Amino acid sequence: MALFQLERVAPGPVSEVWRRLTTWERHGDVVPLTRVTVVTSPPTREGTVFVARSGIGPVAFDDPMEVVTWRPPTDGHSGMCRLVKRGTFVTGWADIAVHPHGDGGSRVVWREELRVRRLPTAFDRPLGWVARGMFGRAVDGLLKRS
Numbered sequence: 001m002a003l004f005q006l007e008r009v010a011p012g013p014v015s016e017v018w019r020r021l022t023t024w025e026r027h028g029d030v031v032p033l034t035r036v037t038v039v040t041s042p043p044t045r046e047g048t049v050f051v052a053r054s055g056i057g058p059v060a061f062d063d064p065m066e067v068v069t070w071r072p073p074t075d076g077h078s079g080m081c082r083l084v085k086r087g088t089f090v091t092g093w094a095d096i097a098v099h100p101h102g103d104g105g106s107r108v109v110w111r112e113e114l115r116v117r118r119l120p121t122a123f124d125r126p127l128g129w130v131a132r133g134m135f136g137r138a139v140d141g142l143l144k145r146s
Contacts, residue, residue, distance in 0.1 A: 001092070001113060001114070001115045001121075001124055002113070002114045002115075002124050002125070002127040002128035002131055003111075003112070003113045003114075003128065004111070004112055004114075004128050004131060004132040004135075005109065005110065005111045005112075006108070006109075006110040006111075006132065006135060006136050006139055007107065007108065007109050007110075008107070008108045008110075008139055008140070008143060009101055009102075009105060009106070009107050009108075010105060010106050010107075010108060010143045011104075011105055011106075012104070012105065012106060013076065013100075013104060013106065014073040014076055014077070014078065014079060014098050014099065014100050014106045015072075015073050015076075015079075016106075017098050017106040017108060017143065018072060018073050018079045018098045018106075020142050020143055020144075021096055021098065021108065021139070021142050021143070022044060022072075022081065022096070024036050024038050024044070024048075024050045025037075025038060026142060027052065027138065027142065028052065029141070030137070030138045030141030030142055031052070031054070031134070031138050033054055033055055033056060033060075034052050034053065034054040035052070035053050036050055036051070036052045036053075037050060037051050037053070038050040039051060039064075044067060044070060045067065045070050046067055046068060046069065046070045047066065047067065048066070048067040048070070049064060049065070049066050049067075049086075050064075050065055051063065051064045051065070052065070061087070061089045061090070062087060062089075063085060063087050063089070063090050064085070064086045064087050065083045065084065065085050065086065065094075066083065066084050066086055067081055067082070067083055068082050068083070068084050069081055069082035073098060076100055077100070078097060078098060078099045078100065079097070079098050080095065080096070080097040080098075081095070081096050082094070082095050082096075083096070085114075088117065089116065089117055090114065090115070090116055090117075091115045091117065092112065092113040092114040092115050093112070093113050094110065094111070094112040094113075095109075095110070095111045095112070096108070096109075096110050097109045097110075108139065108143070110135065110139055112131070112135065114127065114128075114131050
């Protein structure tokens, strides 16, 4: 199991930063070789399910996730959601929180616990390093204005 945390400060109000992070299909735009499909009908809420399919052809896997906590920001206050990974290969959870920061900006805190089935525990630390780097680049990409 790898547990890691990322923090970023982003320009823009909490509601806009929240939208950038929780438009699930956009995650496929910033994670190489990945396509994200939302399985349930909008809007996002507790019970929303989406699947990230990563890889090429037969060397690919599905990473199904369910939103189990959904507290979007209101009136400039913080928002938080929790995703649970329900796959057969990758499991764990992710907490995404967006808080007001400074004069009109936002602070993002992304905490994640990641497990890869059948990966020996000796690889937990390297998995954490790789995941932190990969998710850090993804979060940076999601935070770019669009």
